[in-house]
Amino acid sequence: MNRIDHLFKNKPHRVLSVYFTAGYPHLTDTVPVIKTLSDQGADMIEIGVPFSDPVADGPVIQHSDTVALKNGMTLKKLIGQLKGIRQTTGVPLLLMSYLNPVLRYGMEAFCRDIATQEIDGVIIPDLPPEEYIKEYKMLFTTHNLKNIFLVTPQTPGERIHFLDREGEGFLYVVSSRSTTGMKNAFSKEQTSYFRHLREMNLTNKLLAGFGISNRKTFDQACRYLNGAIVGSAYIKALEQEDDPVRGTRKFIHSIEGKNISG
Amino acid sequence: MNTTSLKVPQEGYYGEFGGAYIPEMLYPNTRELQERYLTILESAGFRKELSSLLKDYAGRPTPLYHAARLSEYYHTNIYLKREDLTHTGAHKINNALGQILLARKLGKKRIIAETGAGQHGVATATVCARMGMQCTVYMGALDVVRQHPNVERMKLLGAEVVPVEQGNRTLKDAVNEALRDWISHPGETYYLIGSVVGPHPYPDLVARLQSVISEELMWQMKEKTGHAEPDTIIACVGGGSNAAGIFYHYLDKPAVRLIAVEAGGKGVDTGETAATIALGLTGILHGSKTYVIQDEDGQITEPYSVSAGLDYPGIGPLLSHLFREKRVEFYTANDEEALRAARFLARHEGIIPALESAHALALLDKMTFPPDRHIVINLSGRGDKDLETILNRDEK
Numbered sequence: 156m157n158r159i160d161h162l163f164k165n166k167p168h169r170v171l172s173v174y175f176t177a178g179y180p181h182l183t184d185t186v187p188v189i190k191t192l193s194d195q196g197a198d199m200i201e202i203g204v205p206f207s208d209p210v211a212d213g214p215v216i217q218h219s220d221t222v223a224l225k226n227g228m229t230l231k232k233l234i235g236q237l238k239g240i241r242q243t244t245g246v247p248l249l250l251m252s253y254l255n256p257v258l259r260y261g262m263e264a265f266c267r268d269i270a271t272q273e274i275d276g277v278i279i280p281d282l283p284p285e286e287y288i289k290e291y292k293m294l295f296t297t298h299n300l301k302n303i304f305l306v307t308p309q310t311p312g313e314r315i316h317f318l319d320r321e322g323e324g325f326l327y328v329v330s331s332r333s334t335t336g337m338k339n340a341f342s343k344e345q346t347s348y349f350r351h352l353r354e355m356n357l358t359n360k361l362l363a364g365f366g367i368s369n370r371k372t373f374d375q376a377c378r379y380l381n382g383a384i385v386g387s388a389y390i391k392a393l394e395q396e397d398d399p400v401r402g403t404r405k406f407i408h409s410i411e412g413k414n415i416s417g
Numbered sequence: 418m419n420t421t422s423l424k425v426p427q428e429g430y431y432g433e434f435g436g437a438y439i440p441e442m443l444y445p446n447t448r449e450l451q452e453r454y455l456t457i458l459e460s461a462g463f464r465k466e467l468s469s470l471l472k473d474y475a476g477r478p479t480p481l482y483h484a485a486r487l488s489e490y491y492h493t494n495i496y497l498k499r500e501d502l503t504h505t506g507a508h509k510i511n512n513a514l515g516q517i518l519l520a521r522k523l524g525k526k527r528i529i530a531e532t533g534a535g536q537h538g539v540a541t542a543t544v545c546a547r548m549g550m551q552c553t554v555y556m557g558a559l560d561v562v563r564q565h566p567n568v569e570r571m572k573l574l575g576a577e578v579v580p581v582e583q584g585n586r587t588l589k590d591a592v593n594e595a596l597r598d599w600i601s602h603p604g605e606t607y608y609l610i611g612s613v614v615g616p617h618p619y620p621d622l623v624a625r626l627q628s629v630i631s632e633e634l635m636w637q638m639k640e641k642t643g644h645a646e647p648d649t650i651i652a653c654v655g656g657g658s659n660a661a662g663i664f665y666h667y668l669d670k671p672a673v674r675l676i677a678v679e680a681g682g683k684g685v686d687t688g689e690t691a692a693t694i695a696l697g698l699t700g701i702l703h704g705s706k707t708y709v710i711q712d713e714d715g716q717i718t719e720p721y722s723v724s725a726g727l728d729y730p731g732i733g734p735l736l737s738h739l740f741r742e743k744r745v746e747f748y749t750a751n752d753e754e755a756l757r758a759a760r761f762l763a764r765h766e767g768i769i770p771a772l773e774s775a776h777a778l779a780l781l782d783k784m785t786f787p788p789d790r791h792i793v794i795n796l797s798g799r800g801d802k803d804l805e806t807i808l809n810r811d812e813k
Contacts, residue, residue, distance in 0.1 A: 207716040208589065208702070210596045217583060229714040254438060255701045280440040281701065305441035309603050314444070329442060333601045376600030409453040 158247040158275045159324040164358045170382025171387050172199035176219035178228025185236045193244035208417040211280045213336030215387035223292035230256045237272040251278040266298045276301030276324050303327050308348050325360040337368035337388050341375045349379035372414045421583050423668045429617030434734035437616035438701045442600045447616050455620050457522050470514050475504045481637035481747030486765045493786040497796040505540045507798030508659045513540035514611045515626035524690040525607035527551045531595040533588035534726035535567025537611030542576035552576040555594040557587035560725045567802050585719040588729045592703050612656025613733030616704030627662025647673040652795040653776040655727035657736040659797035678776045680722035681749035689721035693732040696742050702731040723752040724772040750779035
């Protein structure tokens with residue numbers, strides 16, 4: 156069984172997935188950050204591949220991408236760093252990348268090489284589901300990789316059902332009309348959108364992303380959905396601490412609101 | 418060569434190029450456009466209103482001018498399609514007028530746009546003022562400096578100009594920010610894109626709206642020369658909207674030679690260039706699959722050109738297809754060649770061209786044409802905005 160399915164089977168509530176940009180703040184931080192996140196209780200980890208033109212991302216992730224690229228991070232280097240990562244962590248790992256770096260690497264080689272390192276899935280925000288199904292789904296299935304689809308507050312009902320039917324792993328619930336970034340609290344409109352999704356009785360598990368930044372927003376999302384994804388807020392936290400281990404520990408504590416040892 | 422496959426996309430694709438590679442957040446917006454643009458464009462009411470605005474407001478048809486001294490110098494017959502004489506000074510107004518009518522039909526209240534040289538920004542600010550719609554224009558911070566007169570024009574027209582500080586602070590970065598704005602304001606906002614780029618249906622939409630250039634050229638050619646067709650048409654290419662417009666009705670006439678000139682910047686091999694076809698590889702940029710200047714890791718390379726309107730690392734998918742099908746020939750002109758061509762036209766014909774259009778003119782120095790040929794060059798814009806750049810270069 157894919158680790159993502161396994162995770163949701165054992166922990167259907169309050170799943171915390173954390174995003175970070177590979178190569179940020181330093182080129183060699185990838186493995187230490189994954190290890191620390193995993194040790195400190197992150198349930199799933201999304202490894203961002205930096206891109207020169209991240210149109211779906213807000214200022215914090217844009218900045219981390221710029222720094223990571225200056226540090227020399229590439230998809231090739233990242234896959235090299237992930238060699239042997241399964242000796243470090245057992246949590247589900249996802250790669251998040253825009254389509255162009257993946258196409259340059261070659262979709263077949265990409266799937267083969269990340270599957271070899273036991274990566275569990277990918278998120279490619281600018282690869283439309285229709286295109287994925289037509290061109291790449293077979294390839295992903297062969298390599299036991301999940302491709303995660305997004306739903307947004309603007310997604311029409313019948314399309315949500317389509318995405319749920321074709322979706323794998325979980326559905327990434329974009330919380331608001333915005334690029335990635337932090338919010339202090341969700342509005343009534345947003346929580347009723349979460350509730351509406353819950354009441355649709357979808358097959359896939361639902362994780363909220365975009366705007367989850369603290370205990371309050373995490374709790375709000377978890378009241379209706381299976382968990383949430385934190386990105387910009389974690390990158391901000393890494394920026395503010397010299398020691399990534401301490402920064403990560405403090406951060407996870409602040410989201411989950413419980414004492415974590417170590 | 419199948420003519421319909423040349424200019425009409427099939428399910429959003431010109432051969433292998435095009436598509437709509439957009440994040441899910443933009444799905445409803447682009448879907449709405451895909452489903453409705455052709456019906457609206459082809460409706461009698463839309464056509465009537467657009468053609469009246471093009472005539473009385475934009476000043477169309479633009480003249481086809483026989484450049485006698487240029488012809489004498491180059492020993493051939495050179496005609497200039499005078500898009501520089503339109504209201505706001507470039508072909509961009511053709512597209513802006515069409516899209517603003519479309520936006521109104523779709524019930525949108527707020528318009529956003531990107532701009533490089535500022536010509537599309539000015540055109541958009543103009544049509545927004547004309548229609549009483551709110552307008553925000555994203556412009557790279559470097560372009561805000563080098564095309565300053567156009568920034569002032571946009572502000573005078575009531576538009577908000579947002580300088581973009583990301584990346585190289587030029588056109589590509591302005592498109593990124595406009596897309597981010599669209600993601601954040603999906604319902605009420607219309608993205609009035611300025612070139613034949615972006616997700617389907619924009620490349621087709623903009624090409625159709627710019628095709629008025631070649632539509633006029635067809636009867637003007639006959640009227641002026643007695644010849645049914647020109648022998649050669651030359652246009653500059655950044656994203657490719659003026660080229661798409663002047664090539665459009667000739668794509669299925671193989672006897673007409675079509676030439677596109679890209680911005681070589683400091684030289685195609687210097688790394689400081691915007692010559693996408695010369696250097697690009699197939700990739701995804703701003704929602705479509707097309708030639709893109711990128712490195713081996715799939716990162717988009719920051720382009721460079723003295724001309725802000727051509728300073729873009731991609732090209733419209735239609736033009737990628739026309740290159741692949743060998744229907745359009747591609748050449749490059751460097752900064753210096755374009756600047757020289759601009760000064761030459763000013764001195765010999767009394768016309769100061771935009772630095773973008775000067776790249777098309779620069780080809781005359783690189784290629785000879787027999788004396789009996791009829792060459793049409795798309796003079797896509799006027800050079801008022803470039804005075805500072807040209808004068809600064811003079812001093813060096």
